[in-house]
Amino acid sequence: MNHRPARTARRASASPLFTPHTRDRARRRADRQQLHSARNRARKAAPAPAHRRGRTDDQGPMPQYPASGRPGPASARGGKLSLPAHRMTTATVAGAYPFLAEGGLGAEGTYIGRDVHAEASFTFDPFALYGKLDGFTNPNVLLAGVIGMGKSALAKSFALRSVAFGYRIYVPCDPKGEWTAVSAALGGTTIALGPGLPGKLNPLDAPPQPDGVTAEDWASEVRKRRLMLLGSLARTVLGRDLLPMEHTALDVALDCVVTHAAQSGRTPLLGDIAATLNNPGLLDIAGGELSGRLGDAARDLAHAMRRLVHGDLAGMFDAPSTVVFDPRSPMLTIDLSRLGGSGDDTGLVLAMTCASAWMESALADPNGGRRWVVYDEAWRLMRHAGLLERMQSQWKLSRGLGIANLMVIHRLSDLLTAGDAGSRGRALAEGLLADCSTRIVYRQEADQVLAAAGLLGLTSVESQAIAHLNRGRGLWKVAGRSFIVQHLLHPQELALFDTDARMH
């Protein structure tokens, strides 16, 4: 390495000629002469250095600093330091200048692209890293970046490339319908939901009982999941938390409906719940003495549930499922692109809640192998505490079930839109972030950098970097270690993942 400023911009390397000791002296001398004359020829052929002939604009950018180096006190030279040229091998450089580039995460996992600082391939597999990397406590991934930077393309690459490792991919809500092509290419299944479409999902479906779980335990687990779903749906429509008596009413209505459905040998439906909530007499009798006047308390709930049965989502989630969950399918996506076009997100969020509940209950089998669950466009869910709650329970279960959750948002401050500081929504969103050992940050707008740095604990260099990242390039924080990675796409992937088609 040479500390003296290079005299000509053209000289790429100062390494001396290496001649093996096995060569005799005459051969070595001949080699040196050959190199010397080649250098002379190259020097004559090259144009004169810029400072001798005057620079014109088409000769590329001017160097940022003069040849004497960075001016001012930051140069740490004070104008007096003059070191002789010093040459060393790259092995010594690594000792003299440590921490310039990360060592990498090893070669295990799916290929992502190029580690920009280390000039090496970058691979990543949350399951392979678990237990091997200090502080890597869960397989969940957060991916944030401004529009069009290639977040979905990265998520799709994870999906496509992980299939070769035997992993399965689930996309519980695809609001743009952009995963359908990927699923079709992998031989997976897509369920498209929307007004007039034949696909229907019953979010109250009971998943098959896993091995080693008693029937009693499983019944109580299924009941818990159903109650949580009903609570989320009601909270989303009402836009507020449920009152204690409303909780009781939901509880009682669910038990009532499940008992009736079991007697008639069919699966309970959301319509049955709505009808029971709308029947004050039945609720009061089923609730018993202690629960008070449940019928009156459930009035708001009954109207909330009505939206799913008679409103814009009528028929989609209030009928027996038209598809059976196939655990052997490599990929399953739920296309919700026909919903939420009116600018009101509530319909879409309700559909997402039902669709993800249906899928998550099917994923409850711990023997289902390793799986990715991708929440693309998750920023749309952030304002809905009910959905965040469901996601958090999935996040907590991730290790036990062998599931890696991937949440895609635009900016880190999306997490702050979940509620005011100290609110339940905010706590849930921050909990989701805390439960992601891997955070990938694509370009952030300048006004977002501070929020991102605060939430992720970025250094000043990392904060500067995320404001200037190009398409496909992201800052990867893996359990506290940092990488700048350029995601590389195969031409076939590029064609398959293209979301710019309508812009061309």
Ligand SMILES: Nc1ncnc2c1ncn2[C@@H]1O[C@H](COP(=O)(O)OP(=O)(O)OP(=O)(O)O)[C@@H](O)[C@H]1O
């Ligand atoms: N690494 C990459 N190299 C080349 N092209 C890429 C790369 N990543 C993404 N693209 C292209 O950029 C376009 C936008 O990518 P993508 O849809 O993934 O962006 P996004 O961040 O998900 O946008 P949005 O926030 O709108 O969902 C796509 O057409 C894709 O083919």
Ligand SMILES: [Mg+2]
């Ligand atoms: Mg996208």
